Amino acid sequence: MKRFLIALQFLTILPIKIKSEIKEADFGRSLLYFPVVGLITGFLLSVTAFSLGFLPDLLKGVFILMVSVIITGAVHLDGFADTCDGFYGSKPKEKVLEIMRDSRIGVMGVIGIVSLLLLKFTLIVSISQNFLWKSLIMMTTFSRWSQALACYAAQYARKEGKAIFFIKYANRKDVIMGGVFAFLLFLLIAKLKGVVIFILSFLSALLFIQYVKRKIGGMTGDTIGATSEISEVVVLLSILIFQRVQCFY
Helix, strand or coil: CHHHHHHHHHHCCCCCCCCCCCCHHHHHHHHHHHHHHHHHHHHHHHHHHHHCCCCCHHHHHHHHHHHHHHHHCCHHHHHHHHHHHHHCCCCCHHHHHHHHHCCCCCHHHHHHHHHHHHHHHHHHHHCCHHHHHHHHHHHHHHHHHHHHHHHHHCCECCCCCCCHHHHHCCCHHHHHHHHHHHHHHHHHHHHHHHHHHHHHHHHHHHHHHHHHHHHHCCECHHHHHHHHHHHHHHHHHHHHHHHHHHHHC
16 A cells, blocks of 8 residues: 555645655555556546536647646656757757756747647547547556656666656566556457557657667656656557547548
């Protein structure tokens, strides 16, 4: 339960208080519960979608997007923005890490956030409304697991930082079990199409993780957040493509 609460505390703004002693290894072992927290987040977004079903799709899409940002405290968006600032252009690793640690947001960060939110909004309102709630659950579950994958697949790029214990103590068994959980959820929700969507999303996450490793030699809290944001877009985009192809035929 303690490790689940750590995951819930780290991935949401819910006022979680953990009374028992937290060891460094508990952060890494909490990665097992990341997709579970993603499922809970997706459920809350689905409830929002159902509750606002009487509104026009465009307005409902705005509220869903707002709730998704509020639930996470925009921490993943912040990481995505810092990654855009740091990774833009050909800069050495030290300069990239310096820019990403700066609390001020740059031009590329602003452009990145605006582009990302517009893309998410467009995808949300474009997906068939009777499948939207399932899409939101798939999106949040996989994106949170992709963070666990990023922690396990790379070393920490800095000497110290908030995410260091998640990466240092990431356990292969926990990450695989979390992936199996997400995979079975995709299979349950979308059958064989869900399997394909999971594979496409998994490959996209791996490609981004490898790109980050080549750029700065490992992951940081910011790039983990960026992995999550990119994974959300890929899941929604894959779902939309499947729907459009079916309509075409």
